Amino acid sequence: MFPEARLDVTLRVEAGRVAGVNIHSNRLVQASKLFAGRRPDEVTHLLPTLFALCGTAQVLAGLAAMERASGISTSSSQTPARQMLLLAETVTEHGLGLARDWPPLVGAEPDLAAARRLKLAMAAVRPALYPAGDWTRPGGGEVRPSLDALGKAVNEARAAVADILSADAEAVLADPDSFHLWHRSGNRPAARLIDEIMAPDLATFGRGPFLPMPEQGPAGLDARLDGDRDGAYLARPDSHGRVFETGPLARMSWHPAVTAQMGAFGAGLLARMVARLAELASSLQEMDQLVHALSDAPAPAACLVDGAGLGLVEAARGLLAHRVELESGRVKRYQILAPTEWNFHPEGPLARGLMGAPAGPELERRATLLALALDPCVACRVTVENADA
């Protein structure tokens, strides 16, 4: 069997600064090779069981790739239903981060009751949209939204998040004064962590050249994936030599609360933490709005034909790309490029943010905070090697 997937980040300190960043991943980036020879619907059925954290995003990226390959355009009812599924996963993942992973960073216990409440609320979204359970069907499943159940799920999630923050997420980010009052209050571990990170040397920590992932993904991604015969690109992607940052900061830099922190402290630790908070708040808001855009739709008779297609989805942690080649009703080739491969690339945003960072007793903790802000989908361990010592 496999050892638990992990990222090991080693910082080499020389002359009082980080002079080298080594990131080693034992993640199996080529697991999707197993899909070759299987039926497309079998693959989309398998996807959510194979990925622990982003099962929904994986299916949606797979469906998009297969539908693109076959030239199927899905009905206008599928789009809001699928977006709703995706947002439910984003809310869960960001909320779990805040409730479970942030408190230990300020010496507090994880808020597991609120985390569980949020998780259960968002788990109700899928059956409330696709009661027949056929949401993984290429072409689209039967959408029969229960507006009542969805409204309740969103309200319950909002209440759980308010519990995690001790205030409504949107209200916290509404203006600089509200934000200031919230983190100064220190009412919850999330507020205490943000308050600690407001210190300028922490707020700016990890500030490197900011290269946000373009909205439609990197130009020429399809061709790069097509040409990737040995899987090297899946492990270390780039776009004309540039390694983008993907995830909340790349997506949320328009949000006033994020813009304010980026303006004051650059694209560092604080901006990334606030972006996650902002995305949690805006995802809940978007879910509220989407409820009104939903309508019933039968499962269409979709026929997959031979072809190749790229499917892109903005998952909680960033851009997720699936590429599929279909031949004679079977998957001939399947590739998955996950956001962690961009953010934790040896020349990616984590490495750029850590290069040149001042050494000191706080370095390991700060680097750990930065890794957590970039939110890898596997456990991450930071080690400092001091050549000066």
Add this chain to the structure above:
Amino acid sequence: MCLALPSLVTEILPADQAKVSLGGVIKTISLALVADVEPGDYVIVHVGYALTKVDPVEAEKTLALFAEMAETAS
């Protein structure tokens, strides 16, 4: 992308904890984020927490798939 390996729950412990077995390796994990888990159930574990309960038939299928993958990889 984090692969989800289903673990078999072997024993429920106090304080929302449980013992799980994955390929013979026994670990103690938290059940705080899932509901109604009993010995004999399969759960997906991530950094020490059970995240979801998995249907036993699906779990066996996934484990078989991972075993196949391990062979291909080695």
